Amino acid sequence: MMTQDSCYSIRQLSGGRKMSKELQCRDLGFDCDGVVVAENEDDVLVQVADHARAVHGMTDEQLSDPDFQASAREKIHDQAS
Numbered sequence: 001m002m003t004q005d006s007c008y009s010i011r012q013l014s015g016g017r018k019m020s021k022e023l024q025c026r027d028l029g030f031d032c033d034g035v036v037v038a039e040n041e042d043d044v045l046v047q048v049a050d051h052a053r054a055v056h057g058m059t060d061e062q063l064s065d066p067d068f069q070a071s072a073r074e075k076i077h078d079q080a081s
Contacts, residue, residue: 009057010053010080020039020040020078020079021035021038021039021040021041021043021044021076021077021078021079022037022044022046022078022080023035023036023044023048023072023075023076023077024075025048025052027057027075030056032055032056034051036048037079040077045057045069045072045073049063
């Protein structure tokens, strides 16, 4: 597991519209300050997978596990204004 020093914040910009969904890496059990923000849940999950793969060394098999996918999806919330 990586330390919070190796984590980062991810912002997905699209057409200048306000971002609406957010997931904090810490919510998935990592000691990490990474935050993913995107317009919708599917985009959040794509960015979470990229982050988890790059920073936490998760494999595609782990990321595609239905339990992981369900857990991540249920922890996505509206971004605080």
